[in-house]
Amino acid sequence: MSVFLDRHRETSMLESRYLGRKAELLVIYGRRRVGKSELIDRFIAREKGIRLLAREESRTLQLRHFSLKLGDYYNDNFLKKTSFADWDSFFEYLLKRTDERFVLSIDEFPYLVKEDPSLPSILQDYWDTHLKDSQIFLILSGSSISMMEESTMDHASPLFGRRTGQILLQPLRFIHILEYLKDMQKAVELYSVFGGTPAYIMSADTNLDIFHNIEEKVLREDAFLFRDVDFVLRSELVEPRYYFSILFSIAQGNHTIGLICNDCGLSKSIVNKYLSILIDLHLVYRRIPVTEGNKSRRGLYFLSDNLFDFWFSFVHPNIESLERGNTRLIVDQFVRPRFSRYVGRHFEAMVMDLFDFFNEHHLLPFVYTRIGSWWYRGEEIDIVSLSDDPPSILFCECKWQDNVDGKKLYAELIKKAGRVSWQNERRREYYCIVARTFSRRPEADEQIICYDLLDLECLAFRLLDN
Known part of the structure; x- marks a missing residue:
């Protein structure tokens, strides 16, 4: 199975923008190894385009590298032999190719800016005067979150206000x-x-x-x-x-x-x-x-x-x-x-993520709008989920242990729940215990749920298989 399996949302965003036919200047960023290049490569494989990977080297070598890549892509032997002299010649060459839709991804964009700080202002000029009215789908990506934000989204950046969208790629759930x-x-x-x-x-x-x-x-x-x-x-x-x-x-x-x-x-x-x-x-x-x-x-x-x-x-x-x-x-x-x-x-945190998945499919006692933890003066409840209309609250304790006494834990959870100040006079209360395995469980009741690992696994895969 591909590690790309949860990128359907991001791929759908890219496809929707691509079909829109408008010029795009999209920023994709996130930590190293989070899957940015994989996302872009898979998108380009379905459309028409090229990903240019920047390197930490001089501007001359960077431009020569891009010339060779674009020359191969467009089967342009002259370009492969002559190389771009500067960023202006790079963008001028692109302008000749923008009469049809294509994706140009510049990966590790901060490497280029670090070597030539004038690049964002040059790109700003070409975007404002030509590219924004073209068919180009331009992606700027990078692994340094701080440098990507500074060079493309900061108020002081020449590119501020030019981007048409951004994707901060997160780790897998x-x-x-x-x-x-x-x-x-x-x-x-x-x-x-x-x-x-x-x-x-x-x-x-x-x-x-x-x-x-x-x-x-x-x-x-x-x-x-x-x-x-x-x-x-x-x-x-x-x-x-x-x-x-x-x-x-x-x-x-x-x-x-x-x-x-x-x-x-x-x-x-x-x-x-x-x-x-x-x-x-x-x-x-x-x-x-x-x-x-x-x-x-x-x-x-x-x-x-x-x-x-x-x-x-x-x-x-x-x-x-x-x-x-x-x-x-x-x-x-x-x-x-x-x-x-x-x-x-x-x-x-993993149980919270599973609950979010269950919540999407309406499998919990109510559909919550907020989930998190609660603590006050030494008391703590691992997971609390809330819905305002009607006021409903779910209290949950998670134990990474075997042979958990669910009945005892349920009684303790009821006491702690009474200290949680939220819609106290109107709320409907529910309780949940999660453990690796149980030695005993509370009596079955519509207000109490118990999950061991097998329960969670069966429920999750029932939904995933559908």
């Missing part, structure tokens, strides 16, 4: 990893470690158990994932040492500003500044209680990518030992004893 792996427990364990980045999850060997995958694919010094997190961060961040400290602190369980400050020894103003940048880069996200608004002061901070969380939890603290070849030792002494707890902190 858990439901699509489950569809790919066909096994709920394996999907939960692998997604907890490798996350939803296609290149990461596809590096896993589905014939090996989770600990062999961790040892062979993440902790070995020659594995590409051993260095990839470090590489991605250093390519995005100017001052990596403070960012690394904050990310490591969050991975160790410090989720409030105060705890991060104390752990890192940094001032609140510095931590706030760096967290804001990490959020903009989609490396960290801020979670607030689902019953509160975005201005809530009780936000908690988490790493956005599971592989980054795993890397900062187990690789970064043991990097020197791993570099000495102690891979098996780290797995046995550090990963195995903590792994169930590590998976548990990601399991509720």
Whole structure:
């Protein structure tokens, strides 16, 4: 099965715009290895076009490279021999080809801008005077989120206001990893470690158990994932040492500003500044209680990518030992004893994703409009979903454990639910317990649902097969 399976929405967007026959200047961006090139290549394969991959080299070599590619595409031997002298000659050549619809994708656009900062203003000029009235379907893409936003979407960019659309390509959802792996427990364990980045999850060997995958694919010094997190961060961040400290602190369980400050020894103003940048880069996200608004002061901070969380939890603290070849030792002494707890902190997010999938098909007690977590003064409920009309609320606890006493957990959940302040006099309450397996379940009732892994798997695949 293709790792491209959940890109139908993005492909549909591209196809719809292509059929519109209007000139397009589309920005597609997202972290490295998230599947941008695959998305563009599959789109171009169905239409007429070419993807030009920029490289970190001089402008002369960049233009020569593009000349050869376009010369091959248009069977233009003269162009292959002469090369473009400058970006003006590149765009002038394109103008001669814009009387018919075709896709031109310039991949890793920031490399070109870094070498020649005048390029956005040159493109602005050609877009305003010629290209916006042509048949061109121009895609600018790149892996550096900050540089893509700065060079194409920032107010200060000459291209501001010229783009006709943008796609921020996100990692795959858990439901699509489950569809790919066909096994709920394996999907939960692998997604907890490798996350939803296609290149990461596809590096896993589905014939090996989770600990062999961790040892062979993440902790070995020659594995590409051993260095990839470090590489991605250093390519995005100017001052990596403070960012690394904050990310490591969050991975160790410090989720409030105060705890991060104390752990890192940094001032609140510095931590706030760096967290804001990490959020903009989609490396960290801020979670607030689902019953509160975005201005809530009780936000908690988490790493956005599971592989980054795993890397900062187990690789970064043991990097020197791993570099000495102690891979098996780290797995046995550090990963195995903590792994169930590590998976548990990601399991509720996977259940939320499954609930979103179930919600689309109206399989929960009501169709919710909001879902998240709730906490207050030491009390916490893993998942709470809400619907305002009529006021309905679902409380859910998730346990990555076997032989869970669902009856006892249900009684505890009812007590905690009474402390949740939201439409208290009018709401209809429902309850849910999710576990790997149960030792006993609550009595069957229209207000209580229990799912073990097999229940979730059967329900998910029933919907996927349809």
